[in-house]
Amino acid sequence: EAQVTQNPRYLITVTGKKLTVTCSQNMNHEYMSWYRQDPGLGLRQIYYSMNVEVTDKGDVPEGYKVSRKEKRNFPLILESPSPNQTSLYFCASSLRGYRGDQPQHFGDGTRLSIL
Amino acid sequence: DQQVKQNSPSLSVQEGRISILNCDYTNSMFDYFLWYKKYPAEGPTFLISISSIKDKNEDGRFTVFLNKSAKHLSLHIVPSQPGDSAVYFCAASDDSGNTPLVFGKGTRLSVIA
Numbered sequence: 001e002a003q004v005t006q007n008p009r010y011l012i013t014v015t016g017k018k019l020t021v022t023c024s025q026n027m028n029h030e031y032m033s034w035y036r037q038d039p040g041l042g043l044r045q046i047y048y049s050m051n052v053e054v055t056d057k058g059d060v061p062e063g064y065k066v067s068r069k070e071k072r073n074f075p076l077i078l079e080s081p082s083p084n085q086t087s088l089y090f091c092a093s094s095l096r097g098y099r100g101d102q103p104q105h106f107g108d109g110t111r112l113s114i115l
Numbered sequence: 116d117q118q119v120k121q122n123s124p125s126l127s128v129q130e131g132r133i134s135i136l137n138c139d140y141t142n143s144m145f146d147y148f149l150w151y152k153k154y155p156a157e158g159p160t161f162l163i164s165i166s167s168i169k170d171k172n173e174d175g176r177f178t179v180f181l182n183k184s185a186k187h188l189s190l191h192i193v194p195s196q197p198g199d200s201a202v203y204f205c206a207a208s209d210d211s212g213n214t215p216l217v218f219g220k221g222t223r224l225s226v227i228a
């Protein structure tokens with residue numbers, strides 16, 4: 001089954017404790033992205049990657065890191081989480097781009113709470 | 116500056132009637148427009164898209180209309196069903212495919228039985 005898998009689905013942690021949210025896709029997609037969803041703000045892109053070893057900042061990259069060492073994986077790293085990073089996070093992938101004929105596939109989300 | 120705007124945070128519609136969700140954009144470089152649907156505890160799923168060379172695209176009960184001169188698009192759901200209750204996001208991209216999607220803030224649709 002074609003899917004984007006995120007782990008963990010839920011995490012409660014404390015300020016400053018490094019954490020990683022994993023994302024894996026099994027569709028051989030080139031493009032992968034991370035978004036956060038906050039009430040009243042919709043989906044905002046954090047980082048994206050057009051291919052292995054190619055990453056770029058989205059709209060809200062501060063406080064986050066990513067890596068793309070393999071095509072299928074795109075982990076999101078919070079080196080020193082803070083309460084303002086409490087949010088619902090989504091990973092997404094698409095075959096080659098962001099056009100309407102190549103829609104993104106989203107994971108089911110990771111709800112992070114930073115105390 | 117918000118490039119994709121969904122000005123209605125919520126919409127309630129009776130089952131069987133038409134739901135119309137609206138989206139406005141400001142960037143004339145956008146060439147593709149997409150609608151995503153999101154249920155609670157799930158990721159968004161692609162619903163329907165339209166290229167700027169068209170003014171209408173239909174898929175079953177879902178139709179998207181594009182008015183380029185007004186920089187406006189709308190999603191029509193006819194007839195609306197309770198299972199359509201979800202948050203709908205409008206998104207846009209340019210023709211290159213390399214510029215990330217820009218999403219609106221979403222409209223929560225409630226279809227009342």
